[in-house]
Amino acid sequence: MKNKILLPFILVLMSTSCIQKQWIVSESTSVKIPIDSTADKIADKAYTEWLQPYKQKVDAQMNEVIGYSAVTMRAHKPESLLSNFSADVYLKVASDYIKTPVDIAIVNLGGLRTQVPEGDITVRKVFELMPFENELVVLWLRGDKLLDLLNGFAAVGGQGVAGLRMTIQDGKATDITIGGKALDPQKLYSIATNDYLAGGNDNMPQLAMHEKRQNTSLKVRNVLLDYIKGETAAGRKIESRLDGRIR
Numbered sequence: 001m002k003n004k005i006l007l008p009f010i011l012v013l014m015s016t017s018c019i020q021k022q023w024i025v026s027e028s029t030s031v032k033i034p035i036d037s038t039a040d041k042i043a044d045k046a047y048t049e050w051l052q053p054y055k056q057k058v059d060a061q062m063n064e065v066i067g068y069s070a071v072t073m074r075a076h077k078p079e080s081l082l083s084n085f086s087a088d089v090y091l092k093v094a095s096d097y098i099k100t101p102v103d104i105a106i107v108n109l110g111g112l113r114t115q116v117p118e119g120d121i122t123v124r125k126v127f128e129l130m131p132f133e134n135e136l137v138v139l140w141l142r143g144d145k146l147l148d149l150l151n152g153f154a155a156v157g158g159q160g161v162a163g164l165r166m167t168i169q170d171g172k173a174t175d176i177t178i179g180g181k182a183l184d185p186q187k188l189y190s191i192a193t194n195d196y197l198a199g200g201n202d203n204m205p206q207l208a209m210h211e212k213r214q215n216t217s218l219k220v221r222n223v224l225l226d227y228i229k230g231e232t233a234a235g236r237k238i239e240s241r242l243d244g245r246i247r
Helices: 002-017 037-042 045-062 081-098 123-129 143-156 205-209 220-233
Strands: 065-069 104-107 119-122 135-142 160-162 164-169 172-178 188-194 212-219
Touching: 045 123, 065 220, 081 104, 081 135, 081 160, 081 188, 081 212, 081 220, 119 123, 123 220, 135 143, 135 205, 135 220, 143 164, 143 172, 143 188, 143 205, 160 164, 212 220
Parallel strands: 104 188
Antiparallel strands: 065 119, 104 160, 135 188, 135 212, 164 172
């Protein structure tokens, strides 16, 4: 008798437990909390005091002056002091890494996240400029695909490049030379860039069509830091100039 009474209850329990529940958001609210001095009043004071020695250590490292910029460098189109500087460093370091000259370098303007003012360059400034964990890579791309890529650059008004010269005319890339020679659609060109662009991102799908890729495991941020430190050790300021590589 007891089993007969329990059986309907068990069946109902099993049937209801198999029903998938669906949650619907009926209302939501949010509060904007600016991360600046106004947030100090809501900070956990005990935690802030515990954190202070670590903050001081990090600040000391980040505020270290590692070089001096002779000019204020900003990123803009069609070419800029900042993009020229960055692309030139890519090209040099990649060439040193593979122990043979790399043909060109490509840097996306959107990846340069701040300007570098004239004056002292700190570690913090380089972290602000390159806050991502991107790595330097070398790609080998056929000339016809490179031409498509450069036409894409022309369509948006320019990008950061080194090792090539081109003219933007009617939204197309013309008069393209690489190493002083006209672009050959059949030739395989080596390109220094970052792993984000190598995946075809930032409207550069042609880079993902490469014939070969060599990873360097070098963080782009560290590449810039080491280059600036090296120039400083050699007694040189960080300099850049507009040279008409994109006209």
